Amino acid sequence: MLIEILQQTINGLAIGGVYVLIALGLTTVFGILGIAHFAHGSISMFGGYLTYFLATSQGLPVLAAIPVALVAGILLGMLVEILAYRPVRNANHINAFIVALGLTMMVEGINLQLFGHEQVVIPTGLSRVFRLGGITVPELRLYVIVAAIVLVVAMMIFVERTKTGQAIRAVAENRDAAILMGVNVRTIPLIVFGMSTALGVAAGIMVGALFAIAPGIGEGLVVKGFAVLILGGLGSFPGAILGGTVLGITESIAAGFISSAYKDVIAFVVMILVLLIRPQGLLGRAP
Amino acid sequence: MLSVRDLKVSYGGIEVVHGVSLDVAAGECVALIGANGAGKSSTLKAICGLVPASGGSISFEGNDITRASGHAIVRAGITMCPEGRQVFPQMSVIQNLRMGAYTRTDPEQEADLSRMMDMFPILRERQSQAAGKLSGGEQEMLAIARALMARPRICLFDEPSLGLAPKIVASVFETLARIKAMGVTILLVEQNSMMALNLADRAYLFEAGRIVMEGAAGALKNHPDVMRAYLGH
Amino acid sequence: MSKHKFTRACAALALTLVAGSSLAAEKKLTVGVADALTGGGAVYGLPQANAVKMAAEEINAAGGIKAGPDIYKIDVIAYDDKANPTEATNAVRKLIDRDGVKYILGFCCSGSTSAVASFIGNEKAVMLVGNAAERSITTKKIPNLVRTRPPADYTGQAAGTFIARKGQKRIAVLGALDVGFYAQYVDSVEREIKKVGGEIIAREVFSLKDRDMTPQLTKIRGLNPDAILVVGYVEPAAFVYRQAVELGMNIPRYGFTSGSEEQFLRVTTSEQMEGVWDLRPTELTLLSASKNGVAYHANYTKKYNASPSPSSPYAYDQLYALKAAIEAAGTAENTEAVAKALRNLAVPPQVVMQYQPVDGKMFDVNGQAYTSNGAFQWQKGKWVFVEDLPSDSKAYSQFLSTLK
Numbered sequence A: 001m002l003i004e005i006l007q008q009t010i011n012g013l014a015i016g017g018v019y020v021l022i023a024l025g026l027t028t029v030f031g032i033l034g035i036a037h038f039a040h041g042s043i044s045m046f047g048g049y050l051t052y053f054l055a056t057s058q059g060l061p062v063l064a065a066i067p068v069a070l071v072a073g074i075l076l077g078m079l080v081e082i083l084a085y086r087p088v089r090n091a092n093h094i095n096a097f098i099v100a101l102g103l104t105m106m107v108e109g110i111n112l113q114l115f116g117h118e119q120v121v122i123p124t125g126l127s128r129v130f131r132l133g134g135i136t137v138p139e140l141r142l143y144v145i146v147a148a149i150v151l152v153v154a155m156m157i158f159v160e161r162t163k164t165g166q167a168i169r170a171v172a173e174n175r176d177a178a179i180l181m182g183v184n185v186r187t188i189p190l191i192v193f194g195m196s197t198a199l200g201v202a203a204g205i206m207v208g209a210l211f212a213i214a215p216g217i218g219e220g221l222v223v224k225g226f227a228v229l230i231l232g233g234l235g236s237f238p239g240a241i242l243g244g245t246v247l248g249i250t251e252s253i254a255a256g257f258i259s260s261a262y263k264d265v266i267a268f269v270v271m272i273l274v275l276l277i278r279p280q281g282l283l284g285r286a287p
Numbered sequence B: 001m002l003s004v005r006d007l008k009v010s011y012g013g014i015e016v017v018h019g020v021s022l023d024v025a026a027g028e029c030v031a032l033i034g035a036n037g038a039g040k041s042s043t044l045k046a047i048c049g050l051v052p053a054s055g056g057s058i059s060f061e062g063n064d065i066t067r068a069s070g071h072a073i074v075r076a077g078i079t080m081c082p083e084g085r086q087v088f089p090q091m092s093v094i095q096n097l098r099m100g101a102y103t104r105t106d107p108e109q110e111a112d113l114s115r116m117m118d119m120f121p122i123l124r125e126r127q128s129q130a131a132g133k134l135s136g137g138e139q140e141m142l143a144i145a146r147a148l149m150a151r152p153r154i155c156l157f158d159e160p161s162l163g164l165a166p167k168i169v170a171s172v173f174e175t176l177a178r179i180k181a182m183g184v185t186i187l188l189v190e191q192n193s194m195m196a197l198n199l200a201d202r203a204y205l206f207e208a209g210r211i212v213m214e215g216a217a218g219a220l221k222n223h224p225d226v227m228r229a230y231l232g233h
Numbered sequence C: 001m002s003k004h005k006f007t008r009a010c011a012a013l014a015l016t017l018v019a020g021s022s023l024a025a026e027k028k029l030t031v032g033v034a035d036a037l038t039g040g041g042a043v044y045g046l047p048q049a050n051a052v053k054m055a056a057e058e059i060n061a062a063g064g065i066k067a068g069p070d071i072y073k074i075d076v077i078a079y080d081d082k083a084n085p086t087e088a089t090n091a092v093r094k095l096i097d098r099d100g101v102k103y104i105l106g107f108c109c110s111g112s113t114s115a116v117a118s119f120i121g122n123e124k125a126v127m128l129v130g131n132a133a134e135r136s137i138t139t140k141k142i143p144n145l146v147r148t149r150p151p152a153d154y155t156g157q158a159a160g161t162f163i164a165r166k167g168q169k170r171i172a173v174l175g176a177l178d179v180g181f182y183a184q185y186v187d188s189v190e191r192e193i194k195k196v197g198g199e200i201i202a203r204e205v206f207s208l209k210d211r212d213m214t215p216q217l218t219k220i221r222g223l224n225p226d227a228i229l230v231v232g233y234v235e236p237a238a239f240v241y242r243q244a245v246e247l248g249m250n251i252p253r254y255g256f257t258s259g260s261e262e263q264f265l266r267v268t269t270s271e272q273m274e275g276v277w278d279l280r281p282t283e284l285t286l287l288s289a290s291k292n293g294v295a296y297h298a299n300y301t302k303k304y305n306a307s308p309s310p311s312s313p314y315a316y317d318q319l320y321a322l323k324a325a326i327e328a329a330g331t332a333e334n335t336e337a338v339a340k341a342l343r344n345l346a347v348p349p350q351v352v353m354q355y356q357p358v359d360g361k362m363f364d365v366n367g368q369a370y371t372s373n374g375a376f377q378w379q380k381g382k383w384v385f386v387e388d389l390p391s392d393s394k395a396y397s398q399f400l401s402t403l404k
Helices: A002-033 A040-056 A062-088 A093-115 A139-161 A163-173 A175-180 A187-210 A217-232 A237-257 A260-277 B040-048 B070-076 B093-100 B109-119 B121-125 B136-148 B166-181 B193-199 B217-221 B224-230 C003-022 C042-061 C085-098 C110-120 C152-166 C180-195 C214-222 C234-246 C261-265 C291-304 C313-329 C335-343 C393-402
Strands: A129-132 A135-138 B002-011 B014-024 B029-034 B055-060 B078-081 B154-158 B185-189 B202-207 B210-216 C026-035 C065-067 C070-080 C103-106 C126-129 C145-147 C170-175 C199-205 C227-231 C253-256 C277-281 C373-379 C382-389
Touching (some): A002 A135, A002 A139, A002 A163, A002 A237, A002 C214, A040 A062, A040 A093, A040 A187, A062 A093, A062 A187, A135 C234, A139 A237, A163 A175, A163 B093, A187 A217, A217 A260, A237 A260, A237 C214, A260 C199, A260 C214, B014 B029, B014 B210, B029 B040, B029 B193, B040 B070, B040 B154, B093 B109, B109 B121, B109 B136, B121 B136, B136 B166, B166 B185, B193 B217, B202 B217, B217 B224, C026 C042, C026 C085, C026 C313, C042 C070, C042 C291, C042 C313, C070 C085, C085 C103, C103 C313, C110 C126, C126 C335, C145 C335, C152 C180, C152 C227, C152 C253, C152 C277, C152 C373, C152 C382, C152 C393, C170 C180, C180 C199, C180 C227, C199 C214, C227 C234, C234 C261, C291 C313
Parallel strands (some): B029 B185, B029 B202, B078 B154, B154 B185, C026 C070, C103 C126, C126 C145, C170 C199, C170 C227, C227 C253, C253 C277
Antiparallel strands (some): B002 B014, B002 B055, B202 B210, C277 C373
C-alpha cells in the first residue's frame, strides 16, 4: 500500500511538472495582460512537433533539437504577442478573448497541416529503469522531473533576482506604477510571451517524449493549465507550482485508487473542493 | 526646467484641462492647488506621459517631451510619486525600492537604498515584508522613498496626503520639507491647500481645468478668495 | 430554344441511343461503399474501400457478374462516413435515395455501422459489413445484412482458451472497456479461464486519448497478477506495453489490438515489446496466408503502392460473396432473393480470409461469417504467427442466435 502510494506519487510528479510549466506560462501572461491565452497549449505542442521533426526527418540528435525548439518557441511567442494580442491591447477584453480562441484554432490547423493527424512520439532512446526498493523510476521520467525543476528554479531566479524579472512582476501588480518606474511596458509583454512560450515548448517536448503529441492534446493541456491556475490562486507563481504538482499527483493517485475512468473528473472535483474551502485558491490572496 | 504651455487633456473626447501653462525652475517647490476635479492630477499625469496631451506642449530642460512615452520621461529625470501610493503590493519593501532605481545603471544604488532606509527607519524594519501589508502612512513613505531611488531631477507628488490620518499627514509633509531641503525640485499636487502653501515656494490655483491664479505661496495664502474658498477661513 | 441548341440536343440524343444500344448485352451494377476514408477510422476504412474497387476491377476483367440472362459490370461509388454515425446515415441515404444503389459494402467501424444497421432492415438494399466488430450488429437477425468479420467475443473465446492453456490464473485486464466489443472480448476470455479455475482480478479502463497508463498499471502491479491482458486501440495499447516495462512488470502480456509493427515502434522500442502476444482474427498475414492471400497482397501493393491493412480483405471478400449470391439468385434486381442467397452461400473460392463455415455455409443464420483466429507473438521486432487459436464457429453461432 505504502509502496503503491509512493509509486503513484512518483508517477504523478512527471505529469505534474508538465502542468506546472504550462501553468507558469499562462499565469505570467494572465498577470501581465489579463489575457486567457488559450492558444498556449497548441503552440506548446507545435514546439513538441518541431522537436520531433528535427529529430526524425532532419536527423538532429534530440539533445540538439531541444534548444532549437526552445529558441523557436521564444521567437514564436514574441510573434504571437506582436501580431495577435498587441493590436487588441487597449480594446475591450472580449476582443482579446476572441483573438485567443481564433488563434487556438489557427495553430491547431497549422499543426495538422504541417505534422498530420497521426500521433507523434519523440524518440529519446532512454529506456533504462531505476529501482529503489519496490519503486521503479524510468530514466526518462526522472530527467523530465529534473528538467522541470531546473526550469522552474531558473524562472524564479529570473523573476526574483533580475531587473527585467522584477519589472515583469511590477507590471503584473501595477501597470501604471511600473511606467512611473521607467519600465517600458511595450517590451515587457514581448519578454513575457517569449519566456512563457519557451516554458510551454519545454512542456510540449516532455509530453512528446513521455507520451505523444496529437491533435487536441494541446487544448486538453491548456484546460488543465487553467485549472492549475485557479487551484493555486490566480497570478501566483508559487500557487502555479504547488497547484500543478498537486494536480499531477492527485490525478495519479485518484486513477490508481478510485478509477482511471474518472481521472480527469476527479482532478476537477478536487479543484472545486479546494475552491469551496479557499475561494482564492491554495496560495491566492484573500480578496 | 519644466515648462508647460497651453496644455489640454481629454478623456474619451471630454476635455478636462483647457490650456494650462506653468513653469518650474530648478530647485523650486511648486504646488498646484484647487478643488477635487479641477484638473491638477490630469496635468501631472500628462507631464509623466501616463495620459496623452490633446493639445499644447511640455518641455523639460529644453527638450520637448509632449509625445514621449512614460518610460522615456522617467529616463529624462522626471519621477512621480502617484496618488494612492501605488506600491507593488506583493513585492517586498526592498523590492519596491529597487524598482524605483529601475532606470539606473550606476553602482551607487545600494548606497542610496541604505540612505533611504536611514531616512525612513520603518522601511528598514519592514524591508522583507510585502508592501501591501504596510499601513497607509508606511506605504506613503515607501512610495516617496521609491520615487527618490530614481535620483530624479524633478519629483512630482500627486496628492500625498490623500486618505491618511491627520497625524500621518503632518509627518508626510515633514518628509516633503526634508526632501525640499535636500535640494530636490518638487511639483506638488495637493488638496490640503494650507499644508501645500506652507511648503511651496510658488503655487498655481486650478479651477475647472484652468489656472485662475498664480504667485508666491505666501501671497496666495493671504489672498481673500483663496482663504475663503480653500483655506476654510 | 434556338435552332442551334435544338440541333445540338438532337445530336446528343442520337449519341446516347447509339451508346445505349452498344451496351445492351451487358448492364451496369453500381455498388456503394460507406466507410471512413478520412479521420481516425481511415486506417481501416480507406484500405477497405480500395479493396472493394480492386475486387470490382478483377470481376469486370473476368467477365462480370452473370445473373440469369444478364451480365453486369460493376461500378463503385465510395462515400466517406468518417466513422461517424450521422455521416454514415447520410452517406447510406444518399447511396439508396439519390444514386439508386442496392448493395452497400465497407463499414469498418462499429458506431457508424450500428447506426446504419438500425434502419437498413426497412430498405430494399443489402448491407455487407466489414471490419466492425461490435457483436450486436448480427444479433438482431436483420435479413438483408451480413458481416465478414467475426464479433470480438468470438475471438475472445479463442483467446481465453489459449490463455487458460498457458496456465496463468490471475489475469488483470486493462483496456477500452467502455467500448462494447472490447468488453465482450474480455467477458469471453473470462468465461474460458473460469473453466480452468482462473479469474479476472482487475478491469482497468483507458480511453482512446489516454497516454499515461502508469496509474492503472501501478494499481495492477500491486495486485500481483500472473499476466495482463490489453484490449483496445493500438496507440494507447502501445503505451501500456511500454509503461509496464518501465514499472518493472515482468509477466506475460496478452493483447487484442491488431496493430502493425510500425504502429507499435512509433511508441515503444522493440525490446519493450519482446514477448507480447496478440490474440486476434488471423486476417491477412503473409506467414499464414493462403494462395489467395499472397496474390491479394501483391496485387494491392502494386495497385496502391502501399501494403494492404490486415483487415482490408473483409471488404474484398464482401464483393466476391455478393457476386456469388447474385449469380445464385439469378437476379441483381430482387434484393430479397440476393439476401436469401447470401445466407445459403458456400464460401466462394476467391476469398482471401480463412473462413470457418457453419453447416457448410459462409454466413450463418444471423448473417455472420467466422474466420480463424491466431496467436501472434512479438519476436525480435516482428509479429510472428505462432499458432491457430482453437475456435468453435458452430458453438459460437448457436450462442449468437440466442442473443437479442
